[in-house]
Amino acid sequence: MKAILLAGGKGTRLRPLTIHTPKPIVPIFDRPFLHYQLDLLKQVPEIDEVILSLNYQPRRIEEIFGDGADSGIAIRYVVEPAPLGTAGAVRYAGESLRESVVVFNGDVLTQVDLGSVIALHRERKARATIVLTPVENPSAYGLVEADERANIRRFLEKPNADEITCDTINAGIYVLEPDTFDRIPKDTPWSIERSFFPSLIDRDETFVAYVYRGYWIDIGTPEKYIQVHRDIMDAKYIGHRGRQAARFAAGPATAFVSPEARVEDGAMLQGPCFIDDGVVVKAGARIGPYSVLGRQCHVEEHAVLEHAIVWANCRISQEAIVRRSIIGRHCHIGRSAIVEDGVVLGDKSVVTDHSRL
Ligand code: GDD
Ligand code: MG
Numbered sequence: 001m002k003a004i005l006l007a008g009g010k011g012t013r014l015r016p017l018t019i020h021t022p023k024p025i026v027p028i029f030d031r032p033f034l035h036y037q038l039d040l041l042k043q044v045p046e047i048d049e050v051i052l053s054l055n056y057q058p059r060r061i062e063e064i065f066g067d068g069a070d071s072g073i074a075i076r077y078v079v080e081p082a083p084l085g086t087a088g089a090v091r092y093a094g095e096s097l098r099e100s101v102v103v104f105n106g107d108v109l110t111q112v113d114l115g116s117v118i119a120l121h122r123e124r125k126a127r128a129t130i131v132l133t134p135v136e137n138p139s140a141y142g143l144v145e146a147d148e149r150a151n152i153r154r155f156l157e158k159p160n161a162d163e164i165t166c167d168t169i170n171a172g173i174y175v176l177e178p179d180t181f182d183r184i185p186k187d188t189p190w191s192i193e194r195s196f197f198p199s200l201i202d203r204d205e206t207f208v209a210y211v212y213r214g215y216w217i218d219i220g221t222p223e224k225y226i227q228v229h230r231d232i233m234d235a236k237y238i239g240h241r242g243r244q245a246a247r248f249a250a251g252p253a254t255a256f257v258s259p260e261a262r263v264e265d266g267a268m269l270q271g272p273c274f275i276d277d278g279v280v281v282k283a284g285a286r287i288g289p290y291s292v293l294g295r296q297c298h299v300e301e302h303a304v305l306e307h308a309i310v311w312a313n314c315r316i317s318q319e320a321i322v323r324r325s326i327i328g329r330h331c332h333i334g335r336s337a338i339v340e341d342g343v344v345l346g347d348k349s350v351v352t353d354h355s356r357l
Contacts, residue, residue, distance in 0.1 A: 001046045001118075004093045005037060006086055007106030008055040013221045016346030017328055022057040023220065024106045025064055027311065028228060029292060030276050032064055033219060036109055038071045039239060044114050047102065048074060053093040055080040087192035090176070091184040098178060103192075105172030109228060109237060110216040112173060117210045121175040124150075126208040128180065128200055131173040133216040141218075142170035142193045146209035152201060157193040168209075170197075171216055180205070222326055222344050229309055230290050233272035248272055253289065267299075276312070285316075294329070303333075317353070325357075 011023030018026065025032035034052075041047050050073055054061060058079045068075030078093040086105075094101055100121065102114065112131055121129035130152065132144050138159060145154040145166050155170070156163060170193065183199050184190050200207045215237045219228050231237050233248050248254045253271035257263060261275045266283035269275075273287050278296040281287060285299045288306035295312040299305065301319070308322040310331075316322060317335040325343040333339060334353035343357045351357060 001044070001099060001102065002049050002051055002094075002097060003041050003047050003102040003104060004051045004053055004090055005034070005041075005104050005106050006053050006089055007034070007061070008053055008080060008083060008089055009106070009220075010056050010083075011107075011220065014225065014344075017222075017225075017326065017344060020329075020347050022060055024052075024054075025061055026219070026225070027294065028109075028219070029232070029274055030294070033109075034061070034065065034106070035071065036239065037104060037106070038065075038068075038073055038075075040110070040112075040114065041102070041104070042071075042073050044102075044118065046118070047114075049076060050074070051076050051078055051093050052106075053078050053080070053089045055083050055089075083189065084187070085189040085191045087184045087190040087196040088188060090192060091181045091186065091190070094176075094178055094181060100175055100177055103174040103176055105218070107220045108172045108216065108218050110171065110173070110212070111214050111237065111239075112171070112210075112212045112216070114173070117173065118175055120208065120210050124206060124208045126175070127177050127205040128197070129175040129208045129210055130197070131171040132168040132209050132211045133171040134167045134211075134213060135169050136167070138164055138167060138169045142197075144168055144170050144209065146211070150209045150211070152197075152207040152209050155193065155197040155201060157191070168211060171212060172218065222342065226290075226307065226309055226324070226326065229274075229292055230307075233274070233290060255287070261293075300335075311347075320351075 007024040011018030024034045065075050142157045143159045146152050219225050255269040255271035255273050257275045258277045260277040261279040263281045264283040267281040268286040270288045274292045276295045279293045281299045282301045284302040286304045290307045291305040292309045297314045299316045303316045304321045307324040310327045311329040314331045316333045319336045320333045321338045323340040325339050327345045328347040331345050331349045333351045336354050337351045338356045
C-alpha cells in the first residue's frame with residue numbers, strides 16, 4: 001500500500017520562515033517536521049512507500065530525505081510542473097495506483113491509529129474514508145458533517161461563522177480508491193476539499209468518517225507552530241519513537257540540554273525548555289519556560305527568553321528579551337532589544353541594539 005503526502009503548498013501563513021525552509025521541513029525541536037509524519041506512516045507495516053507530492057522548493061526536501069533509507073521507509077518524489085491543488089496533486093501523484101491509497105496533508109501532527117482507519121475503510125467497503133477531529137472553531141478548516149452511521153453528509157471548506165453546524169473538521173487524512181480519481185480533471189488545479197469530496201456526496205458514494213479525539217494539530221500558522229512545541233514539552237503529543245517525549249518525561253518541567261551545549265554557571269534554566277547541540281548560554285542569562293534554542297545559538301549575559309522558538313545559529317545579545325516569538329536561522333538580536341508577542345523573524349534578520357519589536 002502507498003501513501004501520498006501532500007507537501008507542495010507554499011506555506012504562506014508561516015512566512016517569512018518558509019521563504020528558505022519549505023513547511024514540510026521546518027524544524028520541530030531538532031528534526032524536520034516530515035520525520036514525525038513518516039514515524040506515523042511507519043506504524044502501518046502494509047505501507048511500503050511514501051510518495052511525496054511537491055512543487056515548492058522540492059530539492060531542499062529531497063536533499064534531506066533521499067530515498068528514505070535513513071528514515072526506514074521508501075520515499076518517491078513527484079514534483080508537479082505547477083501547483084495542481086490538493087486533488088490535482090493526488091491525481092498527478094497517484095496516476096499509476098490501482099489499490100487503496102492513504103493521503104495525508106503534509107502539515108498535520110497526530111497520533112491517530114492509521115491501521116484502524118484503513119480497517120474501517122475496508123469494513124465499510126468505502127470509496128473514501130476521512131479522519132475527522134473536533135476543534136473549537138472550525139472556520140479555518142474543512143467542516144464535515146456525518147450522520148449516526150458515520151456517512152459523510154456535508155463538506156464545507158473554510159465555513160463562515162453562520163455556516164458552522166458542528167465541531168468536526170477534516171483532519172487532512174484520507175483513504176481513497178484510485179478509480180475515483182477520474183473525477184479529477186487532468187493537469188488542472190483542482191481542490192479535494194472544495195470539489196472532489198462534495199462530488200462524492202452528490203453522487204451518494206460510500207464516503208465514511210472516522211472520528212478521532214486524540215492529539216491533532218495543523219502546524220501551518222505561527223501560533224500553532226509555537227503550540228506544537230509547547231504540547232510536546234507538556235507530553236500532550238508522545239510521538240511514535242517517543243524520543244522527543246522521552247526528553248520531557250523526567251518531570252513536568254524538564255530542561256533538556258544537549259550534552260554538547262555549554263550553559264555557564266550563573267545562567268538560569270526554567271523548564272520545560274530545549275537546548276540543542278553547540279548552544280552557549282552565558283552567565284546571568286535566563287532561558288524561561290517553553291523556549292527552544294536551535295544548534296549553535298549564543299545567548300549572551302542577562303538575555304531573557306520565554307516561549308521563544310529560536311532556530312539555529314542565532315545570537316541573542318546581552319540583556320535582550322525574546323518572548324512568545326519565532327526567530328529564523330542566523331538572526332542577530334542586538335543588545336537590550338525587545339522582541340515580543342508574536343514576532344516572526346525570517347532568516348538572517350538583524351535587530352539593532354535597543355530596538356523594540
Ligand atoms: N502537491 C501539492 N500541490 N500540495 C499542496 C498543494 C498543491 O497545489 N496545495 C496545498 N498542498 C498541500 C500543503 O502543502 C499542505 O500540506 C496540504 O496540502 C493542505 O494545504 P493547506 O494549505 O495547509 O490547507 P489548510 O490547512 O488551509 O486546509 C486543509 O487542511 C485542514 C486540516 O489541517 C484542508 O484539507 C482542510 O479541509 C483541513 O481541515
Ligand atoms: Mg494546513
